[in-house]
Amino acid sequence: QVQLVESGGGLVQAGGSLRLSCAASGRTFGRYVMGWFRQAPGKEREFVAVISWSGDSTYYADSVKGRFTISRDNAKNTVYLQMNSLKPEDTAVYYCAAGPGYVTTIRAYDSWGQGTQVTVSS
Numbered sequence: 750q751v752q753l754v755e756s757g758g759g760l761v762q763a764g765g766s767l768r769l770s771c772a773a774s775g776r777t778f779g780r781y782v783m784g785w786f787r788q789a790p791g792k793e794r795e796f797v798a799v800i801s802w803s804g805d806s807t808y809y810a811d812s813v814k815g816r817f818t819i820s821r822d823n824a825k826n827t828v829y830l831q832m833n834s835l836k837p838e839d840t841a842v843y844y845c846a847a848g849p850g851y852v853t854t855i856r857a858y859d860s861w862g863q864g865t866q867v868t869v870s871s
Contacts, residue, residue, distance in 0.1 A: 750860045751775050751847045758843060758865030761835055765869075769830040771845030771862055779823035782851050784858060785830045787841035787867075796853040797843070798830060806851065813839075835869045843867050 752774040761767050771783070782801060788794040798809045798819040807819050818831040828845055843865050846858035 751778065751781060753845050753847060753860055753862035755843065755845050755862040755865040758867045760868045760870065763835060763837055763869055763871050765835050766831070766833045767835065767867060769832065769843055769845075769865060769867070771828045771830075773826045773828070773847065775826070778826040778847075781847040781860075782849065783819075783821055783828040784846045784848065784853070785819060785828075785843060786846060786855065787839075787843045788864075789838075789841040792841075794844070794855060796855070799851060799853060800828065801851050808851075808853065810853075832867070835867075837869045837871045839867060840869050841867060 754772045757769040784799040785797040786794050787797050796810050800807050800819045804821045816834045821828040845862045847860040848858035
């Protein structure tokens with residue numbers, strides 16, 4: 750397990766951008782697959798993006814593909830989610846998560862951050 754803390758959420762106009770950060774504890778951060786998930790009001794938590802240990806492999810939900818970019822800096826124990834061309838439907842609490850495998854399912858992840866609110870106005 751690893752402790753995760755998200756930051757960077759806020760209010761943005763449609764079409765704008767935000768960059769979320771997730772700081773992790775421990776020097777073994779580089780051994781974890783990292784994912785981003787989100788939960789909108791009245792909706793179930795859903796997968797957004799995942800990145801492999803090395804950062805060489807990424808995968809995105811269809812709803813964000815081409816607009817969001819996940820990246821990581823293992824030297825800084827940090828994973829990022831760059832969100833461009835934001836839409837009102839992107840409004841949600843965004844969570845980062847760490848797990849042992851390169852997967853999209855919520856149950857596969859061992860550690861979760863507390864979440865950061867992203868609100869996109871129309």
